[in-house]
Amino acid sequence: MQKKVEFLGLLSLAFSRGALRMIVFSKPIGNLPKKISGKPKKNGNRVLLVLESTLPGNTVSQRNVTPSAFSEVLFPLFDGYLQINLLTTQGDCEYRVGKNGKEAYLGLSALVLKLQKAEDLSAVAFDSIDRKKNYLLSGNEKFLYPLGISDKDGRVHDKMQGKFRQINRFLEHIEDCYDKLPKDKPLLVYDLCCGKSYLSFAVYYYLTEMKKRKVHLLGIDLKEDVIRYCQKVASDTGFSGMEFVAGDIGKTPADNKPDMVISLHACDVATDIVLENAIRLCAPVILSTPCCHRYLKDKLKASELSFITKHPHLSGKLAEAATDALRALRLKAEGYTVSVVELTDPTDTPKNTLLRAFKTKDFDKGAQIEYENALRFLLGDGAKEYLKGII
Numbered sequence: 001m002q003k004k005v006e007f008l009g010l011l012s013l014a015f016s017r018g019a020l021r022m023i024v025f026s027k028p029i030g031n032l033p034k035k036i037s038g039k040p041k042k043n044g045n046r047v048l049l050v051l052e053s054t055l056p057g058n059t060v061s062q063r064n065v066t067p068s069a070f071s072e073v074l075f076p077l078f079d080g081y082l083q084i085n086l087l088t089t090q091g092d093c094e095y096r097v098g099k100n101g102k103e104a105y106l107g108l109s110a111l112v113l114k115l116q117k118a119e120d121l122s123a124v125a126f127d128s129i130d131r132k133k134n135y136l137l138s139g140n141e142k143f144l145y146p147l148g149i150s151d152k153d154g155r156v157h158d159k160m161q162g163k164f165r166q167i168n169r170f171l172e173h174i175e176d177c178y179d180k181l182p183k184d185k186p187l188l189v190y191d192l193c194c195g196k197s198y199l200s201f202a203v204y205y206y207l208t209e210m211k212k213r214k215v216h217l218l219g220i221d222l223k224e225d226v227i228r229y230c231q232k233v234a235s236d237t238g239f240s241g242m243e244f245v246a247g248d249i250g251k252t253p254a255d256n257k258p259d260m261v262i263s264l265h266a267c268d269v270a271t272d273i274v275l276e277n278a279i280r281l282c283a284p285v286i287l288s289t290p291c292c293h294r295y296l297k298d299k300l301k302a303s304e305l306s307f308i309t310k311h312p313h314l315s316g317k318l319a320e321a322a323t324d325a326l327r328a329l330r331l332k333a334e335g336y337t338v339s340v341v342e343l344t345d346p347t348d349t350p351k352n353t354l355l356r357a358f359k360t361k362d363f364d365k366g367a368q369i370e371y372e373n374a375l376r377f378l379l380g381d382g383a384k385e386y387l388k389g390i391i
Helices: 003-016 067-079 108-117 158-176 199-210 223-235 271-278 303-309 312-335 364-383
Strands: 019-027 034-044 044-054 060-065 081-086 091-097 103-106 187-192 214-219 242-246 260-266 283-288 336-340 352-359
Touching: 003 019, 003 067, 003 091, 003 103, 003 108, 044 067, 044 364, 060 067, 060 158, 067 081, 081 108, 091 108, 158 199, 158 283, 158 352, 187 199, 187 271, 199 214, 199 223, 199 242, 199 260, 214 223, 223 242, 260 271, 271 283, 271 312, 283 312, 303 312, 312 336, 312 352, 312 364
Parallel strands: 187 214, 187 260, 214 242, 260 283
Antiparallel strands: 019 034, 019 081, 034 044, 044 060, 081 091, 091 103, 283 352, 336 352
């Protein structure tokens, strides 16, 4: 009990000194929200702790908590969560409950001393609860309502805030690479494995309305019901340059070379299929955000990595990093300059890696050798079977 009081006191101290970055409650017991995160934000002349709870269906609810109510609101959460992380400008600490039910407090005493010695940062400029974000999209764009992102008044739904930020961040990457797109002709953009096409509509809007370009955007996906839905939204919003086709992206004709291929969260090896087809179609610009990474996990054979792979949780993280690193090497071997960057804040989505590739030459033999060596290291005799029959 005393340690819990100290932990809560530490939160109050960090908040009052302007050093609090975030507090996160995770690993719930029972039917509590799967995660609650709190950040200090300014509301008028006051700074409040804004708690954001992740509910079933990935919906989100918010609650503003005044410093005087910290004990009343936060203390009961200690009995409902097995892990609490406190992140500050002076360092972090953690409360956790082990499998044996034993409580542990990591870094508590050290952080108390640091905060007591730190300068008062209470004049720091916090994000405002009411501050309008400087996004490329405002929320009022006509395609956001039929996609279920905004209401008729242009207010982004609470449960779609993360998706809205994600789309805006992707558009910022489009803006960064806009100079690599041709200026003297209509643009041809492919969204491969487009799904519900949030990204397709945003990119089409950005290029046609904000850049005043003539664009043909083709979205392809196997699911016919999804394609019908997307085509209806395009028709209802007057986006005449958008076309959606139900089919296998591997059969996409190479008659017309796309100026850009985009893909958001194509599941597992679907991302590899997207990239291979983008290469086949000779796309000069590729922007792809992978989703899950199941394929490689159970195939890792490198004995040097057994100290990682013997832990299932860590093995999954290793497979994720290795898969995207292999994808980057594969693209590099085909003559692309590749960067692997963070798409958005990981609190919006854990699937926030972006592979950004620009075609600069025909082939890179050194990168191909590096790719083959990496496969042999990770998969041993199974290297030749990697993705065989899939791409």
